[in-house]
Amino acid sequence: MLHFLNNPDLSAESYQYFKDGLLVVHDKKIKEVGDFSELEKTIPVGTKVTHYKEGLILPGxxxxxxxxxxxxxxxxxxxxxxxxxxxxxxxxxxxxxxxxxxxxxxxxxxxxxxxxxxxxxxxxxxxxxxxxxxxxxxxxxxxxxxxxxxxxxxxxxxxxxxxxxxxxxxxxxxxxxxxxxxxxxxxxxxxxxxxxxxxxxxxxxxxxxxxxxxxxxxxxxxxxxxxxxxxxxxxxxxxxxxxxxxxxxxxxxxxxxxxxxxxxxxxxxxxxxxxxxxxxxxxxxxxxxxxxxxxxxxxxxxxxxxxxxxxxxxxxxxxxxxxxxxxxxxxxxxxxxxxxxxxxxxxxxxxxxxxLALDQKLGNFLPGKEADFIVLNMAGVTPLLKRRLSYATALEDKLFVLMTIGDDRSIMATYIDGKLAWSQK
Ligand SMILES: [Zn+2]
Known part of the structure; x- marks a missing residue:
């Protein structure tokens, strides 16, 4: 899970990354974001949880x-x-x-x-x-x-x-x-x-x-x-x-x-x-x-x-x-x-x-924002991506590979307004 609070080029504390994260969505809005192990205890019994093992959740x-x-x-x-x-x-x-x-x-x-x-x-x-x-x-x-x-x-x-x-x-x-x-x-x-x-x-x-x-x-x-x-x-x-x-x-x-x-x-x-x-x-x-x-x-x-x-x-x-x-x-x-x-x-x-002057309601996972988010495949969807990503360990290295040789095929799922709008078969 990755989202930004500021421009990383201009600010030191610019992003939050949770290796095993949980994004809690309620009524089309972001409720909370954090470590899975911490947040898991707080969600009501019976809440639907979708797990993307090889995915990185990002704002849309x-x-x-x-x-x-x-x-x-x-x-x-x-x-x-x-x-x-x-x-x-x-x-x-x-x-x-x-x-x-x-x-x-x-x-x-x-x-x-x-x-x-x-x-x-x-x-x-x-x-x-x-x-x-x-x-x-x-x-x-x-x-x-x-x-x-x-x-x-x-x-x-x-x-x-x-x-x-x-x-x-x-x-x-x-x-x-x-x-x-x-x-x-x-x-x-x-x-x-x-x-x-x-x-x-x-x-x-x-x-x-x-x-x-x-x-x-x-x-x-x-x-x-x-x-x-x-x-x-x-x-x-x-x-x-x-x-x-x-x-x-x-x-x-x-x-x-x-x-x-x-x-x-x-x-x-x-x-x-x-x-x-x-x-x-x-x-x-x-x-x-x-x-x-x-x-x-x-x-x-x-x-x-x-x-x-x-x-x-x-x-x-x-x-x-x-x-x-x-x-x-x-x-x-x-x-x-x-x-x-x-x-x-x-x-x-x-x-x-x-x-676009929409940062009060979109752009990251601060509580209350509208729940538009995507899942990026970090394991690789093509033979080349799989191979290259296996050599990338740091988050930044993986992101760089994806922004250089990734494309639509690397998007595992797209959620709009809290609902699954599209996903890879
Ligand atoms: Zn134009």
């Missing part, structure tokens, strides 16, 4: 940035960087989501794939059609998942089928907030969502600002400084020195704001993010796949920015947070930085919860 993974409409175009060979890839694959593909049946089918598959990979919470991009938002929230509600999403607002530099007037987008967003945000008996949360600065006119930004003012409790979800060309283009369009100034001048920065990528943020921008509580989603598989650049994690941490991990499917190449950590490690290696396995698993759990 939290994916802070991904796109469900890109499911069927993951691993698309555009031969180009971000802007070419968007034009060639993403924009045409999103047209299909006007079809409610297709949107439903994709949303169900997408969430099942997250669960199979041990991801229990995600902040998800949809597309411009309300049908696509309904499909995702309906599928998440049926699974009892905590999902944050919203309709994607955009009114320029897009193909015709993705353009919407700011008035229409604002009206639809408001209707969707009322329909889905904190819907009773659900764990659904709304995020006012726009693709990035180049597809958002000043008029659209004004509408977004008004929405955020009226619904201050909902999140903001967008991209920033993913690619040099996009960063330059954004500053040209708005006459700004820094990309972040665009979002800042419309009062969109807060601890409920998640900006994906941030590869080219300056120290000044990151310090402003710290002051406002704005978070970054570090998306290593996507940044490598599109050749966007290397995110400087240590600089962001030094500047005090909260960082979570994102798969960014479909520019990201895996649903697996283990594989995302594999690439995160390499991105840091290329900058002479190190990602310790403990920090890696922190980022995939509590770090993500903090980035």
């Amino acid at each position: 993974f939290i994916d802070t940035h991904t796109h469900y409409p890109q499911l069927d175009m993951i691993a698309a060979n555009s031969g180009g960087h971000l802007l070419q890839w968007l034009e060639k694959f993403t924009f045409p593909f999103e047209k299909k989501f006007k079809d409610q049946r297709y949107a439903n089918e994709v949303a169900n598959f997408f969430l099942d794939e997250l669960i199979r990979n041990g991801t229990t919470t995600a902040m998800v991009f949809t597309t411009v059609y309300p049908e696509a938002v309904d499909a995702l929230f309906k599928a998440a509600e049926a699974r009892g998942m905590c999902i944050i999403a919203g309709e994607v607002i955009g009114d320029r530099n897009l193909p015709e089928h993705l353009i919407q007037s700011p008035e229409k987008a604002s009206k639809e967003t408001e209707q969707l907030i009322k329909k889905w945000h904190q819907k009773p008996q659900s764990r659904l949360l709304y995020a006012i969502t726009f693709r990035f600065a180049p597809t958002t006119s000043p008029e659209a930004f004004q509408k977004i600002e008004e929405l955020k003012k009226k619904y201050s409790e909902v999140c903001i979800h967008t991209h920033i400084s993913e690619n040099q060309q996009e960063t330059k283009w954004s500053n040209q369009l708005f006459g700004t020195k820094n990309y972040l100034d665009i979002y800042d001048c419309y009062h969109l920065l807060s601890n409920k704001t998640l900006l994906a990528h941030g590869v080219y943020l300056t120290d000044e921008e990151e310090q402003r993010m710290k002051t406002t509580g704005t978070s970054i989603a570090f998306c290593p598989t996507s940044n490598l796949f599109l050749g966007s650049g290397l995110f400087d994690l240590k600089k962001a941490e030094k500047n005090g920015v909260t960082v979570g991990l994102g798969t960014d499917v479909g520019a990201g190449t895996s649903f697996s947070m283990l594989q995302t950590l594999n690439d995160a490690y390499k991105v840091l290696q290329l900058q002479n930085q190190n990602l310790s396995p403990l920090e890696g698993f922190y980022l995939a759990t509590l770090g993500g919860a903090k980035a």
Whole structure:
């Protein structure tokens, strides 16, 4: 049993590990966590106990940035960087989501794939059609998942089928907030969502600002400084020195704001993010796949920015947070930085919860938190993992092997809201 209390890179007492642990769950909440021998005596007779002999119980993974409409175009060979890839694959593909049946089918598959990979919470991009938002929230509600999403607002530099007037987008967003945000008996949360600065006119930004003012409790979800060309283009369009100034001048920065990528943020921008509580989603598989650049994690941490991990499917190449950590490690290696396995698993759990302002209810096993957790196979599920893990004795060594060569196959079981949602046969 392993869970984090703080970032291991920044704090000495950052985690709790119980070699033979017990997690006590009652009424969808964590009641207690500790040594099996101690806690066993305190649980009422007749309590159902599930034993995972070769498992390590961890909080469910939290994916802070991904796109469900890109499911069927993951691993698309555009031969180009971000802007070419968007034009060639993403924009045409999103047209299909006007079809409610297709949107439903994709949303169900997408969430099942997250669960199979041990991801229990995600902040998800949809597309411009309300049908696509309904499909995702309906599928998440049926699974009892905590999902944050919203309709994607955009009114320029897009193909015709993705353009919407700011008035229409604002009206639809408001209707969707009322329909889905904190819907009773659900764990659904709304995020006012726009693709990035180049597809958002000043008029659209004004509408977004008004929405955020009226619904201050909902999140903001967008991209920033993913690619040099996009960063330059954004500053040209708005006459700004820094990309972040665009979002800042419309009062969109807060601890409920998640900006994906941030590869080219300056120290000044990151310090402003710290002051406002704005978070970054570090998306290593996507940044490598599109050749966007290397995110400087240590600089962001030094500047005090909260960082979570994102798969960014479909520019990201895996649903697996283990594989995302594999690439995160390499991105840091290329900058002479190190990602310790403990920090890696922190980022995939509590770090993500903090980035999404959900750490009061998710991210670790403190009593009262919502019971989303997974079981990681520590004995190895493939011949190579079995062999390699037999040479790893320390916890950190095992975690490092799993975050380097592990994937969905290493997830033995996923529990959502205290209930078994999926397990290996
Ligand atoms: Zn993205």
